[in-house]
Amino acid sequence: MTPVLQARGLVKRYGHVVALDGADFDLMPGEVLAVIGDNGAGKTSLIKALTGALQPDEGEILLDGKSVRIRNPLEARRLGIETVYQELAVAASLDIATNLFLGRELRKPGLLGTIFRKLDKKRMREESANHMADLKIGLRSLTQPVESLSGGQRQGVAVARAVAWARHVVVMDEPTAALGVKESGQVLDMIKRVRDRGMPVVLISHNMPHVFEIADRIHVQRLGRRVAQIKPGDHSMAEVVAIMTGALQVSEGKSVVTDKDAAEAIGL
């Protein structure tokens, strides 16, 4: 099977900080791939490189096996890749419906739309209401500016937008970090439904229970590199955490202890 989205040897430097240090990446069709790693391991940098939000200094990206250059987020979007960024890409002073449709607004049918380019605000509001309802995020009004929402509600808007528009891949950078238990559950359900539609999902998360609940495969990022690709079933949560922190290493599918003290500390 050709991976849907693939990267080889990505490098990204910020001044004298190396955020990506030859990172590889493989996303298979129809899977939920969790990307985990310590803070600063380069997870966000990795997916930003994959979605056109930053340009890697070196390395190659392949979509459906073909080498591509994704120069900006718009190109990624055109390729059907939708992303929920960690910094919540929502425009604070605009309302929820406008945010959901930002960059692909609906116009009124007929002359009003083609010549006068008038927006169909009513239809966008209705469709937004449906998308938000899918996610079961309770909101009083779709016309209130996003800045007046709570952190979690705002996150919900970003997730709803990505899921509504994705045609090829959905990438989510810590989508549930600010969400409540109920809302988190809804996002996880949403991810499952997206996968059931046959679309692969990349999920960055620090929440191990979530990761183990939903991921088909786990990509472990460490010091700017992929250090392991594992299946949740093959390892315990503690082992995975140990791999993440460098206490264990995976070679040929088997875990190898490298840092004995650390491994003991976490109870292996």
Add this chain to the structure above:
Amino acid sequence: MTPVLQARGLVKRYGHVVALDGADFDLMPGEVLAVIGDNGAGKTSLIKALTGALQPDEGEILLDGKSVRIRNPLEARRLGIETVYQELAVAASLDIATNLFLGRELRKPGLLGTIFRKLDKKRMREESANHMADLKIGLRSLTQPVESLSGGQRQGVAVARAVAWARHVVVMDEPTAALGVKESGQVLDMIKRVRDRGMPVVLISHNMPHVFEIADRIHVQRLGRRVAQIKPGDHSMAEVVAIMTGALQVSEGKSVVTDKDAAEAIGL
């Protein structure tokens, strides 16, 4: 025992949104109190009111049983209340050490400090390094601006600052939301250590495992009000979640099912 920090009937309105609708609050000496609730339940608004970051429209706040008015964050700080806000109160272009000491800088000893008011940058850097090491947050350099850190590293800085300075109460609004597994663990350890020093901690979190691991008591916030105060031991996680979402109600310490469908849905 008098509660350390107490609130009665707090009300806060934003235009026609009521964020706090007569909320009560009690924090006992030496305890870790978790505040949980759905997105938009008014958790952040509650603790902002308690820490001087916003002025409630109605209601009373009591510190050690005495009614107080906390007019701004500085007054809260003077009363020994330190807070990690959800929006990460760090100054982006300043370095880590400066951020840790923002508002209570150390001056050089002697004339240089008293007359020339010269900062003792070296000492602040050293002490910062200690604080950050306590939290075991790995950072390359304390002189890099905070904006160049990853989201998790930035969160770490905010937590380290609060813990370093608190003298009376520590309040943390989702401190681990952006943190990796290792870093989250370190923050939880830190909270325990603070409690062991005898200082009470208020922890807002959506992470139920964390809450159950560390909280002595749980304050459940719903629709701008406290709807329950429970002990983690008395209820299962599923029950607590049900209370949070309104499927269960607590009366006289016992759970009562109010929304049968919802309760079934979550498997009670």
Add this chain to the structure above:
Amino acid sequence: MAVMEATLPRRIISTPTAGPLGALLLACVFFAVNSDQFLTGGNFSLIIQQVMVVGTLAIGQTLIILTAGIDLSNGAIMAFGGIVMTKLAVGSGLPPVLAIVAGIAVCAAFGLANGLLVTKISLPPFIVTLGMLNVVFALTHIYSEDQTVTDLPAALTFLGQTFKIGETNVTYGSLLTILLFLFFAYVLGQTAWGRHVYALGNSQEVARLTGIRTQRLTISVYTIAGLVYGIAALLLVSRTGVGDPQAGQTDNLDSITAVVLGGTSLFGGRGLVIGTLIGALIVGVFRNGLQLMGVPSIYQTLITGILVILAVTVDQLSRRRTR
């Protein structure tokens, strides 16, 4: 949380133009009481004629400020455009209409240049347009040889002609200005381009991540603003009947004043172009009213300064109350 329904009066108060509108009405009431000549159709027609040039410049300024930019070069660009269209119309044998088109095109070109510098080299708009101000100012004087251009063909002064609404003479230029405001209110409020301008002003990074081509958008904003300055040039020419190389030297700050008085945030992303119209009218009403009251020039300056601050204060306090 309980939900209160927003009642209609509450809604009106909470629109961002309510404060400026209140200030404008207050000013009108004040001058109506203090001067017999103020409250006449003719005088209002006059005020609109007097603010139409700065008002039109302020439309372009609003667009740019909404993207969190600022334009210090707009008055200078307008002056250059005015000289180009009048010199071509009078001296070159070009048909007047083509001369007008050329003048407007030159303004749009300078707008484009601003936009390219702001996006392609990521320079701060303040400094780009400050530099451009000097450049265009110098070019105007070099190209015009400091000669006022007179004896203009009718096409260039047509907008200065009047027609009657009831008893009152209204110039076609005033009408065009009002139409421009309505047009841009529509564009900003009802089209995708308009929404993107707001998103860009909220945060360039957010707009970029949402897939908006921020560079292209920014360039289009500056170019369209330049085009609007070109129309302002035509309005100016038609109003004064000459091509004047000295024109527009204080119009950059005046147009910013109108925008800010109209409730638009200098940090971008918030504001309405209709507010700008109100802001321009506030300035015009004060200048006219004070003069009718016979206040000496220097005191007019004093009072205008105080009232600019006061108008924004009223606006700010009225917002605070609805919070």
Add this chain to the structure above:
Amino acid sequence: MAVMEATLPRRIISTPTAGPLGALLLACVFFAVNSDQFLTGGNFSLIIQQVMVVGTLAIGQTLIILTAGIDLSNGAIMAFGGIVMTKLAVGSGLPPVLAIVAGIAVCAAFGLANGLLVTKISLPPFIVTLGMLNVVFALTHIYSEDQTVTDLPAALTFLGQTFKIGETNVTYGSLLTILLFLFFAYVLGQTAWGRHVYALGNSQEVARLTGIRTQRLTISVYTIAGLVYGIAALLLVSRTGVGDPQAGQTDNLDSITAVVLGGTSLFGGRGLVIGTLIGALIVGVFRNGLQLMGVPSIYQTLITGILVILAVTVDQLSRRRTR
């Protein structure tokens, strides 16, 4: 992540003043090649004298811009301060030193007024200082009755006196200006107040939540800036030898130019006051050099405009390279 050690040259390039400094040096080399009279101690002393007034104003402007504000009223405040100190010194029988103190105090008072309006009513600094510009301008003309004040006592012109460094005559005013820059570099970089100014500029909300008294801090910044404008007034008086009610009318934009050329961000929170000195010198060097080359004045305006843009471009590109 691997860590590369920052080597020394790399560090220098990455300081925010490297770009401006490079632009300044380039300009100096260019003029040294193109004019015999440029590269002399006397000429450099002259340039410093010529930029010291705007440079000092730009110190206050830097403080305010670092808080994400802006001050359009600084030139006008300086002019008023100059009139107050000269009129009091000449006409009132007040000892000259007290007259100076009074003039500086008046400037500080206007700064305070700006600060109060910005904080207590949360008005945007742009509009507050724009209003204040008009108010102070009018007051200057009313108070001075449009008369230039001459025959000043020696105390007011002392800073215009020179002393010798080697062969070169240097004015005490130049020295004071340099000392002021060093003082504020120290205050911003080495004291808690300075750090708080940066924090405030990064985000007012963040500063507030960290327990900084943002209102008090903002007011102190505007007041201190006003005080510095008062010193600029004294420098101006000592340089021109008169109290001039027309002074300073373009100094607001000129001082902002110096700040921005010096690499300080107009969005607040980033920048160095030493950069401002470099920025002011860039402007002064160009004016002086172009004059020495005999470039006609309108072309000087043109070239200055182009070079302002170019200098910031160089700065921007040099930063991009180190990214």
Add this chain to the structure above:
Amino acid sequence: GGGEQKASTSSAKVGLITKTETNPFFVKMKEGAQKAAKAEGMELMTAAGKFDGDNASQLTAIENMVAAGVKGILITPNDTKAIVPAIKKARDAGVVVIALDTPTDPQDATDALFATDNLKAGELIGQYAKGAMAGKTAKIATLDLAPGITVGQLRHDGFLKGFGIAEGDPSVVCSQDTRGDQAKGQEAMENCLQKAPDINLVYTINEPAALGAYTALKAKGREKDVLIVSVDGGCTGVKAVKSGEIAATSQQYPLKMAEDGVKAVAAVAKGGAKPKGYTDTGVTLITDKAVQGVEAKDTAFGLANCWG
């Protein structure tokens, strides 16, 4: 301009500092200076203030020109008093300084003065207006320059003097600053007419302001029965006098001032004596409808001698 040629050590330099960059009056002055400099084989340097009243820029220009080694400086001072110390320094450094158009205060702060008398220019136009009104009750609007600019003040005062009234006379029903700008002149006139519709005499600081006033009057259909008088004598202005939009204007001669100034500096450079005292370059009332008792020339003369 002469700036294209590089600074050469051989030819002597002369500096010209005008009030502002852009007024056609000063452009003409530069033209005159340029012509004379070429004829004398000198190099001309120019500089200007940024706005009317800008003393600091002129001061800086003097310093830079002295540093560049000019033999002499011609200056139209923006601030007649404030510029004096700088001029003294330049003269101490051995540079000849000549005031053009506007005298310094005190006048002997410069070596010489080549100028028109602005007060006289105003007086002429005032006398003319008095005659032209022929006993009608005057309702006057004065469209002035800006607060505190000497030329504007002198012309305004001269007009009142020539008309035979004092400052504050009730016949002046509207006074407004225009900065000499056409658009502002128009706006000021519109508002004046709104305030006092029966205005029948308009004095303006210069012809652009006069033309602005004319446009405003025309919009009201009043252009025939209101008398507009002005000062300056630019070609656009004289044309407007010819076509009857402006009744009369006092013409000045910037070209001659500058030419004479450069020649005087050239003479010094060649070892001649320094120029001294006041040379009146003259002012002439230009009108096609002369009135008794006020000497005037017609527009044919005006057009032959106009600037701009």
